[in-house]
Amino acid sequence: MTSALQVHHLTKKYPTFTLQDLSFDLPQGTIIGLIGENGAGKSTLIRCLLQMSKPDQGEIEPPIKDFNQLSYIPDSCVFPEILTIEQLEQDFASIYKHWESAKFWDMVKRFKLPHKQKLKTFSKGMKVKLAFCVAFSHHAKLLILDEATSGLDPLIRDEILDLLLEFIQKEDHTVLFSTHITSDLEKVADYILYIHEGKKMFMDTKDDLMEKYVIMHCTQDEYQKLPSSKIVRVIKQPYQMDVLVEKKEAEYTFDTPTLEDLMRMYSKGEKR
Numbered sequence: 685m686t687s688a689l690q691v692h693h694l695t696k697k698y699p700t701f702t703l704q705d706l707s708f709d710l711p712q713g714t715i716i717g718l719i720g721e722n723g724a725g726k727s728t729l730i731r732c733l734l735q736m737s738k739p740d741q742g743e744i745e746p747p748i749k750d751f752n753q754l755s756y757i758p759d760s761c762v763f764p765e766i767l768t769i770e771q772l773e774q775d776f777a778s779i780y781k782h783w784e785s786a787k788f789w790d791m792v793k794r795f796k797l798p799h800k801q802k803l804k805t806f807s808k809g810m811k812v813k814l815a816f817c818v819a820f821s822h823h824a825k826l827l828i829l830d831e832a833t834s835g836l837d838p839l840i841r842d843e844i845l846d847l848l849l850e851f852i853q854k855e856d857h858t859v860l861f862s863t864h865i866t867s868d869l870e871k872v873a874d875y876i877l878y879i880h881e882g883k884k885m886f887m888d889t890k891d892d893l894m895e896k897y898v899i900m901h902c903t904q905d906e907y908q909k910l911p912s913s914k915i916v917r918v919i920k921q922p923y924q925m926d927v928l929v930e931k932k933e934a935e936y937t938f939d940t941p942t943l944e945d946l947m948r949m950y951s952k953g954e955k956r
């Protein structure tokens with residue numbers, strides 16, 4: 685599979701935090717969900733990918749040279765809010781080399797955004813929708829979302845998820861989607877990259893993650909009888925052991941883990 689970006693041993697040091705030796709690929713034609721607790725290093729990683737921040741070590745290949753091919757949507761409005769969409773559109777046409785005016789206005793219509801109203805009167809959802817209209821109207825191939833959909837209602841988020849799925853229909857299009865709303869990633873992501881305290885915990889296809897593990901709830905005695913090779917992580921509770929295991933052990937009760945469960949097991953659980 686061709687990679688949109690390859691990250692090799694990326695390290696970024698701050699006085700109280702280190703993003704440590706991250707290596708992974710962003711496969712083209714896919715949506716990669718980036719998950720991690722607050723302060724895990726997701727935005728730091730994104731800033732390095734965007735060359736807004738210089739890594740201390742490591743490489744990103746190919747380095748992004750043509751920023752027309754990239755769309756970055758952060759969690760706040762980046763457009764001057766005293767302008768209207770009509771005024772902004774003229775700027776976009778001169779900023780972006782491959783601006784598609786007709787496509788932009790189609791999307792503005794699809795989202796029912798007002799043309800002549802200043803952005804400062806827009807709701808958060810309207811501003812995010814506008815950011816997506818722009819992102820999809822300049823032939824970007826790589827879309828990077830940093831908590832862009834946080835604070836949006838489920839219906840708007842579903843519309844945006846549909847847009848992302850439409851976007852990756854072209855095989856050289858790729859989405860890196862950082863969000864705390866893991867249920868959205870369960871709907872659309874192909875891969876999940878999980879960062880915890882600056883380190884990569886795993887990157888795997890979502891389907892493999894969902895199929896490979898189960899969480900078993902068992903007693904201390906039952907836990908002792910489990911083969912060590914199958915145990916990925918364990919959380920010891922006063923009356924129960926929560927165990928992330930690789931394959932189903934039908935004799936005990938188990939749940940299929942959600943992404944949230946996997947994050948909890950990897951971040952709070954111990955190895956045997």
Ligand SMILES: Nc1ncnc2c1ncn2[C@@H]1O[C@H](COP(=O)(O)OP(=O)(O)OP(=O)(O)O)[C@@H](O)[C@H]1O
Pocket residue numbers: 698699700701720721722723724725726727728729
């Ligand atoms: N410019 C900076 N100088 C010093 N420390 C920084 C800087 N930028 C980020 N950090 C630290 O790096 C750590 C990771 O921050 P980052 O914003 O990357 O996390 P995050 O995973 O995006 O978190 P959240 O989900 O809360 O947005 C934090 O401890 C933060 O204080």
